[in-house]
Amino acid sequence: xxxxxxxxxxxxxxxxxxxxxxxxxxxxxxxxxxxxxxxxxxxxxxxxxxxxxxxxxxxxxxxxxxxxxxxxxxxxxxxxxxxxxxxxxxxxxxxxxxxxxxxxxxxxxxxxxxxxxxxxxxxxxxxxxxxxxxxxxxxxxxxxxxxxxxxxxxxxxxxxxxxxxxxxxxxxxxxxxxxxxxxxxxxxxxxxxxxxxxxxxxxxxxxxxxxxxxxxxxxxxxxxxxxxxxxxxxxxxxxxxxxxxxxx
Amino acid sequence: xxxxxxxxxxxxxxxxxxxxxxxxxxxxxxxxxxxxxxxxxxxxxxxxxxxxxxxxxxxxxxxxxxxxxxxxxxxxxxxxxxxxxxxxxxxxxxxxxxxxxxxxxxxxxxxxxxxxxxxxxxxxxxxxxxxxxxxxxxxxxxxxxxxxxxxxxxxxxxxxxxxxxxxxxxxxxxxxxxxxxxxxxxxxxxxxxxxxxxxxxxxxxxxxxxxxxxxxxxxxxxxxxxxxxxxxxxxxxxxxxxxxxxxxxxxxxxxxxxxxxxxxxxxxxxxxxxxxxxxxxxxxxxxxxxxxxxxxxxxxxxxxxxxxxxxxxxxxxxxxxxxxxxxxxxxxxxxxxxxxxxxxxxxxxxxxxxxxxxxxxxxxxxxxxxxxxxxxxxxxxxxxxxxxxxxxxxxxxxxxxxxxxxxxxxxxxxxxxxxxxxxxxxxxxxxxxxxxxxxx
Ligand SMILES: Nc1ncnc2c1ncn2[C@@H]1O[C@H](COP(=O)(O)OP(=O)(O)OP(=O)(O)O)[C@@H](O)[C@H]1O
Ligand SMILES: [Mg+2]
Numbered sequence: 001x002x003x004x005x006x007x008x009x010x011x012x013x014x015x016x017x018x019x020x021x022x023x024x025x026x027x028x029x030x031x032x033x034x035x036x037x038x039x040x041x042x043x044x045x046x047x048x049x050x051x052x053x054x055x056x057x058x059x060x061x062x063x064x065x066x067x068x069x070x071x072x073x074x075x076x077x078x079x080x081x082x083x084x085x086x087x088x089x090x091x092x093x094x095x096x097x098x099x100x101x102x103x104x105x106x107x108x109x110x111x112x113x114x115x116x117x118x119x120x121x122x123x124x125x126x127x128x129x130x131x132x133x134x135x136x137x138x139x140x141x142x143x144x145x146x147x148x149x150x151x152x153x154x155x156x157x158x159x160x161x162x163x164x165x166x167x168x169x170x171x172x173x174x175x176x177x178x179x180x181x182x183x184x185x186x187x188x189x190x191x192x193x194x195x196x197x198x199x200x201x202x203x204x205x206x207x208x209x210x211x212x213x214x215x216x217x218x219x220x221x222x223x224x225x226x227x228x229x230x231x232x233x234x235x236x237x238x239x240x241x242x243x244x245x246x247x248x
Numbered sequence: 249x250x251x252x253x254x255x256x257x258x259x260x261x262x263x264x265x266x267x268x269x270x271x272x273x274x275x276x277x278x279x280x281x282x283x284x285x286x287x288x289x290x291x292x293x294x295x296x297x298x299x300x301x302x303x304x305x306x307x308x309x310x311x312x313x314x315x316x317x318x319x320x321x322x323x324x325x326x327x328x329x330x331x332x333x334x335x336x337x338x339x340x341x342x343x344x345x346x347x348x349x350x351x352x353x354x355x356x357x358x359x360x361x362x363x364x365x366x367x368x369x370x371x372x373x374x375x376x377x378x379x380x381x382x383x384x385x386x387x388x389x390x391x392x393x394x395x396x397x398x399x400x401x402x403x404x405x406x407x408x409x410x411x412x413x414x415x416x417x418x419x420x421x422x423x424x425x426x427x428x429x430x431x432x433x434x435x436x437x438x439x440x441x442x443x444x445x446x447x448x449x450x451x452x453x454x455x456x457x458x459x460x461x462x463x464x465x466x467x468x469x470x471x472x473x474x475x476x477x478x479x480x481x482x483x484x485x486x487x488x489x490x491x492x493x494x495x496x497x498x499x500x501x502x503x504x505x506x507x508x509x510x511x512x513x514x515x516x517x518x519x520x521x522x523x524x525x526x527x528x529x530x531x532x533x534x535x536x537x538x539x540x541x542x543x544x545x546x547x548x549x550x551x552x553x554x555x556x557x558x559x560x561x562x563x564x565x566x567x568x569x570x571x572x573x574x575x576x577x578x579x580x581x582x583x584x585x586x587x588x589x590x591x592x593x594x595x596x597x598x599x600x601x602x603x604x605x606x607x608x609x610x611x612x613x614x615x616x617x618x619x620x621x622x623x624x625x626x627x628x629x630x631x632x633x634x635x636x637x638x639x640x641x642x643x644x645x646x647x648x649x650x651x652x653x654x655x656x657x658x659x660x661x662x663x664x665x666x667x668x669x670x671x672x673x674x675x676x677x678x679x680x681x682x683x684x685x686x687x688x
Contacts, residue, residue, distance in 0.1 A: 048640050052632070076642035088637035092655030092662075101651065102641035109642075141655070158641065 001026045001063060001197040002047070002166055008057035009046045015056070016042045018222035024166070024197040031208060031233060032201045034219035035241045040201045041085050043219065044168045047199075048082035049075045062166065076102075077109040079165030083155035083172050085201070090142040095154065098142050099124060099161045106162060127160040131187040148175035156187050166197045173207035185210030205237045218244050270401045274370040277381050284397035287389070294391050303575045303607045304517060304546040309489045314431035314461050316399075317344030325425060329353045332449065332668045335419030338363060340404050342422045345432025345462075347402050356416060362407035363418055366437060369405035376407055380439045384467045384497035386523065386552075392491045396465040400435035403465075406448065410441035410471070417447045417666050424454035424462065424488065431461040442472040442499075447665050450478070454485040454512070466494045470502035472526065477505045477665040483676070484512035486541065491517045498558075500526030507664055508535045510545055511676055521550040524558035524586070532561045536660040538653075538677065540569035540600075540684040548577045551593070553586035553616075562593040565660050567653055568604035569684035576608045580623070584615040593623040598656045600630065600649060600684060650681040 002024040009017040016039045024030050032040050046053045047060060049072035060068045067075050090098070103123075104114040115123060128135055131153055143151050152172050159167055169188070173181055188211055192198060200211065208216075208230060216232040217224045218241065226232070226244050236244070269285045271278045293310050294301045329339040329351075337356025340363060341348045347365035354363050362373060370377050387393030404420045422434055438448060452462060462484065470476055476496075484490050490513040496504050510516055522531035531551060539545045551560040566574045580591045597606045610623040630652050638648040654677050661673050 045636075050636050071645075072636055072639040073642055073644050073648075076640050082640050084637065084640075088633050090634055090637065090652070090655055092658035093651050098638070098641065098643075098651065101647060102638075102643055105642040105644065105647065162641065 002199070003061040004047070004058070005061070006058035007046070007055065007060060009042065009053050009055050011042070011053050016053075016222055017046065019058070020222075020224055022217065022224065024199060026197055027194040028214045029192070029198040029200060029211060031213035031216045032199060032219055033203065033216060033233065033236055038219045039222045040219050041170050044082055044085075044170045044199070044201060047168055048072055048080060073105075076162075076164075077106050081159050081162055081164035081167050083152075083159055083167065083169045085170040085174070087143045087146075087151040087155055089144045089146075091144045093142050094139055095142050096120070096124060096138040099158055102158070103161055124161060127157055130160050130190060131157050132183050133157055149177060149180050152176055153180060153184055156184050160187060160191055163191070165195065166199070167191075168199045168201075170201045171203065172200075173202055173204060181207060182210065205233050208233050220244060269398050272367060272370045274374055274377060276378050277370065280382050281398050284394045288391070288394045288398055291389065291391055291394065300548065303573070304515075304544060306489075306515060306517070308515060309461065309491075312429060312459065312461070312489075314429045315427070317346060317427060317430045317432065325351070325423070327351045327421060327423060329419070332417065332419050332666065334417040334666050334668060335449065338416045339419040339421060340365065342402070342404075342420075342432075342434060344424055344427070344430050345401065345422070345434050358412070358414070360409040361412060361414060362405065364405055366403040366405045366435060367401070369437075373405070373407065376439060377405065377437065380437055380467070380469050382467070384469055384495045384523065386495060386521065387493055387519070390493070390519075392463055392517075393465060393493050396433050396435055396463045396493070399463070400433040400465070403435035403437065405436075406438045408440045408444040408446050408474070411443045412441075412446070413444070414446040417449055420448065420450045422450075422452045422462070422464070424452075424458075424460050424484070427460075428458045429460060430458070431463070434462070434464045436464070436466040438466065438468045438476075440470050440474040440476055442474060444471065445475040447477040448479070449481065449666055449669060451481040451483065452490065452512070453483050454488050456485040456487060458485065459487040460485070460489070462488065462490045462492075464490070464492045466492075468494070468496035468504070470496060470498045470504060470529075472499045473501040474499075475503045478507070479664055479666060479669060480506070480508045481669070481673075482508075482510040482512055482516060482518075484516070486512060486514055486543070488513040489515045493519045495521045495523065496531065497523045497525050498529035498531060501528045502526060503529065504531045505665065506531065506533050507660065508533070508547070509660070509673060510535075510537045510547075511680060513545075514542065515544045517546045517548075519548045521552060522560065523552045523554060524560065525554050527555050527557045530559045534562065534660055534663065535564040536657055537564075537566040537574055538657065538680045539567070539572035539574055540680065541572060542570070543572040544575075545573070546575035549579065551580045551591055553580070553582045553589045553591060555585055556587045556589070558586065559590040560592070563660065564593075564595045565656065566595070566597045566606065567600065567656060567680075568597065568606055569600040571601070571603040573605040574607070576625075577611065578609075578623070579611040579613065580621055582612075582614040582616050582619050582621060586616050587618045589616060589619040589621065591619070591621045595623075595625040596656075597625075597627040598630070598653070599627060600653065646681075649684070650678060653677060653681050
């Protein structure tokens, strides 16, 4: 589904990603861990197509197509979704309006008919149930004044609505309380399927108790320095990142 | 749509003063009109050398010649008052500045409330017209205020009796149709007695086909503890010139919520003023301007605090696309007796293109010592992170621009008091952004 080959990316002329290799197959969950500033969000944004980051070397293939030159919206309509570490506030634009437009843009892309506001309302309410969110969040401006946890939950709501093939979840677990973590994880698990891939960036083992990763990778200073199975996360939890390079 | 037109007089603004001054047949007012015509004769047309017109080049208006429409009857022209259901039977319609009785519907108003054309009011309610006409006008030596005063033939007259709460919206519709280079000078007079409460929507509509000139002037007198919501929508055609003045005078405890929304016209100048003349009065003068192409929009506002304990708020938002220009000049005057004034002004500009121009100048002139006044202005482009966020959800560049424009404008639109107008404006914002996308 996603193949990243020798990916180098920089921002403002500073190289952040220094040769990433990663393959995510349909049905797999890959956890990305690593110290602050190691490039986890950068990797997520580069795959999603943030215009500030320049791919200087390497390839990003999504379902066999090189997407490195495509705009973020084209990638999104192909089925890539990024749940932001810091979701952006958009005052004046209601959550439901954004989601309806985005969902319809994706439907159009697939030659499907758009949903009118009423039809969309039915559809979105089912997704709200999935993440146990109050319908009042539909009418509020996107992330505007949302608490940290509410923002994260809203990202997962949007993901549920847009039903992407590849989900890049950047620290969706940070800032969630214990119940919210369970609810959000359940939501992610329900959307997960054999034809979808998940890249889950996290600092903590606890979300991995709910969402079992097939692989865990450690990103350090722009490189994946170690990969392993789910037990690697536990190892890291007890040893920290200091040791990682030696293990390698 | 066509109009049966009687002979027209052609004029340009320079020679206008030598022409005839239309009469209202109310001697005191006709005297004011004559005086205005006389002053106008010696007043030069404003140019960019005048401080008040520095960024607003109105030479194209000076260069054109216009003809006053001479038709009141409409031939095949329609206006459906149900467009604004809140005002289905409380709407006055003017065509090319002249009152159109057959298109107007005012049967839904309670007894005592007067909503009619000024010409009619001058005959039937001459007392009310005389005590209020020119009473709020503080546009001394202002070319366009004088021009309107001298040249107006008609306009709207509204009177709300004391302790009357009007649920319906009063809708004043000014259509420009049919003829090239027509000129209209609507003069509106709104008088509210104490403890009244009402909503007025003043709407200017024209087609993009013809160049025309509208020089409008609305005077508002608010009695003690009265509450008025006022929406002014300028949706003129894109070749139109529109110069407008609004002045409101507030007595003790009066409350004005005024919203000026402007989307149309090639050159548009809006001077809006509120005079806090009685203690405890409050004015909100919010504005929303959307321009693109080669449009030029200029808003000059004055909050005039004359007495103590008054408050004023202003949120003026502008969106500029294409090669358009927007000017905002907002003054807050706090006179020496106006202690405990609380005045607040904000101007935010969203620049969607590189070629657009934004001039903003807040001005505070404070002569009292115990006051709270603040102002702020911002000029910004679309936020890159917001853009990326929306695009990462699958929205195209065009849709992203549209939704961010919409988001920027919503703050003003959502505060409008009339539901159907809100909906209308949401669509207008869409049309605006589509137009911008086509032009770019
Ligand atoms: N616009 C920028 N200009 C300069 N440096 C940047 C820019 N954007 C990111 N960086 C740097 O790139 C590095 C990687 O940042 P990134 O956000 O990808 O880290 P991260 O692994 O997600 O960290 P965290 O765990 O704290 O979220 C950091 O050192 C950061 O300061
Ligand atoms: Mg990060």
